[in-house]
Amino acid sequence: MALRPAPRTDVNRSAILARLGAHGPASRADLARALNVSPALMTSLTKDLIADGLLLELDHSPSQGGRPARMLGLVSSAGRAVGVKVVADHVAFVEVGIDGTVRRSASEPFDASATTFLADLTTLLRRFIAGGSREPLLGIGVGVPGSVDRQGNGLVDSAQLGWQQVPIGSTLRREFALPVLVENNVNALAVAERLYGVGRQHENFLVVTIGTGVGAGIVVDGVVLRGNGGGAGEIGHIPVSETGPLCSCGSHGCLESFIGEASLVASARERGVIGAGSGMAALRAAADAENPEATAIFSEAGHRLGRALAGVVHTLDPEIVIILGEGTAAWKHWSFGFEPALRSALIPSRRGIAVAVETWQDESWAQGAAAIVLATPFDSEGLAGDQGRLVRERLVEQSSPQGDDLL
């Protein structure tokens, strides 16, 4: 019901920086159009940013019939962000530049169930940050497999990690005196997709991850849908069968209990496709070698995923579905069952919906977490709240590389 988000200038200024970071150099006129702002204001804002040394004028771009555009580019040393991926047995870090490119990364063992896990995480993170460049650190993004009350708060509930109301945001904020944004890992990926991936061209899309579990990030009108308690996108627990194995959530017949990695490996062992000691890698190898049992396992999983996603597509009407996650390594085997199941279960007008499978890298999760920090300029005080404002201040002021007391 709120009417008009307060027009704060720092939102605009850093939106310009983020836009240039995500899409490369652009003219003032381009920026004004893209950010839905008058050319007059863009002139004034860019003048300030150039004076502050955050932007610089590049060469002219060839004329398109009129006056040639003077391109503007980022001063790439303007900032960096750190992304953290937290899972049950390890954490991964990346440092990204202001344009989202990964500069360095690391992975460390970590026990989320240890009593000292918060101190452990702090220590590991401190070590990683210390190794970085001297550029101003805009903030820390943390991706977790679970639900987060608010990005800027960072109270985490996660069955997978065994966490209940863990105040990861406030803890890290206190330790590092930096803006800290916490988000569900799939939502973070969706933000990254929106900034740097296929989602750039789409306002409404669905990011689906397959791997240990199954999850979805939902982007509507360009922003991530979080739902009431930050728990939207839990498609892993869509009921797909009246009967079925007991899921970790306590219910029967959840999607995840059929197509999660544990389930696929278990049924592969049951059918004798792989040995008791082997795992997903062996199963994938078997499928690659055209073992019919192995390909059937993937194909059945694809079938179930396809029908479940048909329901989600009917519910949300996205433009495109983007498949990500560790499980995509075997996607060619999934798709055999997925494609027909999805298409045939859709109403005719949706049957042609686009499905994209992007290449997956180890660091993608952490990169997504970092994207949350870089996305705050577009946030207009919505998701990231207070912490978003702090990120913007750091980006624009740029005077204090670290350590101000700003929690």
Place this chain on the structure above:
Amino acid sequence: MALRPAPRTDVNRSAILARLGAHGPASRADLARALNVSPALMTSLTKDLIADGLLLELDHSPSQGGRPARMLGLVSSAGRAVGVKVVADHVAFVEVGIDGTVRRSASEPFDASATTFLADLTTLLRRFIAGGSREPLLGIGVGVPGSVDRQGNGLVDSAQLGWQQVPIGSTLRREFALPVLVENNVNALAVAERLYGVGRQHENFLVVTIGTGVGAGIVVDGVVLRGNGGGAGEIGHIPVSETGPLCSCGSHGCLESFIGEASLVASARERGVIGAGSGMAALRAAADAENPEATAIFSEAGHRLGRALAGVVHTLDPEIVIILGEGTAAWKHWSFGFEPALRSALIPSRRGIAVAVETWQDESWAQGAAAIVLATPFDSEGLAGDQGRLVRERLVEQSSPQGDDLL
């Protein structure tokens, strides 16, 4: 990616009117808080509105420890809106006051498949409008069972009506020279819920209708989620079974083909609960009389609905689910299967989700359509686009009761 919706004053002015219409009289301070605007601006805006004769000062409300609030109320003759419900065999009209209350209603036979259906609709609508009051008519809202490209455009696709790309919006605009807003009927209901119903207290909720078909309206952060092509909420075609009757959409196992009215009646006939000539009324009567076969039919339907909604709730994480539609007349029989199915299929943190069943009236559909017109003040140029601006202009100018050439 847009940054800041252009701050148009007419948006604010009519937002005040709509707020008062939806929530009753309020003080300036209340309004400023509710609309997220400074008290200073509220003083200035209300001064204008009072001068224009749209608002008037009421008595003081008892003090809550400070200066007592001067309440502001709508001048109720400030405007009216007409809502139209279109289904295959009839149309229904309502005229509502600026506060959303129904003033009069009518229902007329109508053949959506006739070649002259557009002319027929125009004639019926013209007749209904002619019988109304002399107050300025703000606009016409049309609810259809199908998808609409954009509210302010009004190009309709509806399998149920047999319509493909029917330009209902532009046709009515040309005929009546009034703002015309077209929307999917369930989405329209969701807007009405948001303005006048349970949804007033919730930013994220789900409106589910049961009746001839099954549909959902999704409200996220206070606004209706329309999806890419305006087709979000088609939960009737969520696949719930690998096998099942052929659905009208061409697929098998859709939710609607199990729990739509036609299916329930058919299975009641099959089981001999009702005669070949009887319909839903007879089935409900049988269930009311505790016929075990009849109650089982409803209970099974409730069970299927519950499991399907569990998937939707996992996907969207709403605060509350609101059940509406003609089918709610038999809800007590549905709920027997619905409640356990829904709760047991939800992950623990969602298991307590609120479910509300509101009383249903014949004119609710048309009232929902009218609500779309009255909701445009809150639209901030988003959904209703150009037509929303026109509604606001009519509301604020109020000089021209009808007939200006303004399409």
Place this chain on the structure above:
DNA sequence: TCGGCTTTGTTCAGAACTAAATAAACATTA
């Protein structure tokens, strides 16, 4: 080569808002 045409970028007046200070009108409490 000279006017149209188009697109980019700037300037400037004014609109739309806010923040902060202040007044107004009550309640509570000593």
Place this chain on the structure above:
DNA sequence: TAATGTTTATTTAGTTCTGAACAAAGCCGA
């Protein structure tokens, strides 16, 4: 009953944006 506090409403000064007009800098066709 006087002092203190609370909530509502208004005024004033200043900031942030837009719209419109205009200058700049290229194209193109005659």
